[in-house]
Amino acid sequence: MKLRTVYGPHISRCFGLSLGIDPLLIPKKCPYDCIYCPLSVKTINKTYSPKIIVTKDKILSDLRYFINSNRDVFENIEHIIVWGMGDPLLNYHTPLIVEEINKLLINENSSAKIVLRTTGYLIDEKWVYPVLENTDYIIIPIDAAGEYRQIINNPLEKLKLKQLVQKIKSIPKVLRNKFFIEINLLRYNGLRNSHPKILDEILSYVSMSGVSKILLKTINRPSWNTRIKPVKGRVFEKAREYLENNGYKVFACIEKPLKKKIIIKSDLEEAILNHLLRKPLSSEEIQRIYGLRGIITAEKLVEANLVEKINWLNKIYFRARHSLDLYNYLIETGG
Numbered sequence: 211m212k213l214r215t216v217y218g219p220h221i222s223r224c225f226g227l228s229l230g231i232d233p234l235l236i237p238k239k240c241p242y243d244c245i246y247c248p249l250s251v252k253t254i255n256k257t258y259s260p261k262i263i264v265t266k267d268k269i270l271s272d273l274r275y276f277i278n279s280n281r282d283v284f285e286n287i288e289h290i291i292v293w294g295m296g297d298p299l300l301n302y303h304t305p306l307i308v309e310e311i312n313k314l315l316i317n318e319n320s321s322a323k324i325v326l327r328t329t330g331y332l333i334d335e336k337w338v339y340p341v342l343e344n345t346d347y348i349i350i351p352i353d354a355a356g357e358y359r360q361i362i363n364n365p366l367e368k369l370k371l372k373q374l375v376q377k378i379k380s381i382p383k384v385l386r387n388k389f390f391i392e393i394n395l396l397r398y399n400g401l402r403n404s405h406p407k408i409l410d411e412i413l414s415y416v417s418m419s420g421v422s423k424i425l426l427k428t429i430n431r432p433s434w435n436t437r438i439k440p441v442k443g444r445v446f447e448k449a450r451e452y453l454e455n456n457g458y459k460v461f462a463c464i465e466k467p468l469k470k471k472i473i474i475k476s477d478l479e480e481a482i483l484n485h486l487l488r489k490p491l492s493s494e495e496i497q498r499i500y501g502l503r504g505i506i507t508a509e510k511l512v513e514a515n516l517v518e519k520i521n522w523l524n525k526i527y528f529r530a531r532h533s534l535d536l537y538n539y540l541i542e543t544g545g
């Protein structure tokens with residue numbers, strides 16, 4: 211069992227069948243501590259100081275392993291998503307990693323697009339430039355402004371929104387066209403960021419960034435905070451209309467049917483544990499991606515105390531127990 215930098219495939223509401231690339235690995239590294247963070251673990255030490263972490267060789271070796279074991283699945287991958295245990299730009303190697311993934315996709319004759327999700331605070335650094343050139347889409351979350359941002363994203367004190375939008379605005383327009391602002395709609399303790407007053411606050415900053423495309427989502431899995439709830443139906447639609455009426459191009463992420471059945475041929479236990487490290491998965495999701503054997507394997511991981519089962523909004527989710535036991539287990543068994 212290895213701790214891999216490649217996880218999934220994941221069935222994403224925004225990007226269809228996608229493969230995750232994690233250039234950070236454990237522990238989580240991020241300048242934010244979002245209440246909806248799918249990593250199911252709080253950010254212990256918030257940081258936006260990049261370091262040399264995972265190398266391109268480790269990523270390429272894991273990617274080749276995935277392709278060689280699951281060629282049929284790889285041929286159907288629509289997006290490669292560079293995001294893992296936090297903000298991918300906290301690794302100085304990420305520009306090189308993205309460049310190499312791009313070359314590999316060309317060599318493999320793959321039409322998959324590369325997506326990178328980042329808080330955006332390092333986006334204007336010189337060393338990050340190859341990321342802008344080699345990705346197809348850059349996603350930057352802005353879920354609230356002012357006091358609500360503190361509740362939802364809980365960023366490092368010094369990271370102001372004004373500074374973020376200025377950094378985005380400084381990117382040449384031809385590259386800035388790749389940017390999307392992501393808004394994760396949610397309800398939490400009486401707060402609802404789909405409210406026009408909160409959307410207005412968000413838009414007052416987005417308008418300064420020069421980005422006109424919004425990726426609109428609602429949460430669909432538990433985070434470390436299980437009290438968060440999604441915004442659905444008419445309320446979601448009203449928020450979408452509101453943003454569109456303000457002149458933005460809104461792409462709503464909603465569940466889509468899988469184009470083709472997937473059969474994973476690599477080590478199932480390793481694949482599921484690596485996937486769960488980055489996102490809790492509902493039983494239905496496990497079954498859709500990994501089949502019935504996937505459910506049996508997930509149950510075994512629960513018995514081994516590496517994964518826990520939780521009930522969130524009347525659905526059963528499997529999620530990794532982010533603990534020293536799990537990390538030691540991954541290291542001892544080959545990570």
Ligand code: SF4
Binds near residue numbers: 241242243246247
């Ligand atoms: S920015 Fe992303 S990785 Fe960081 S806490 Fe928020 S959701 Fe998690």
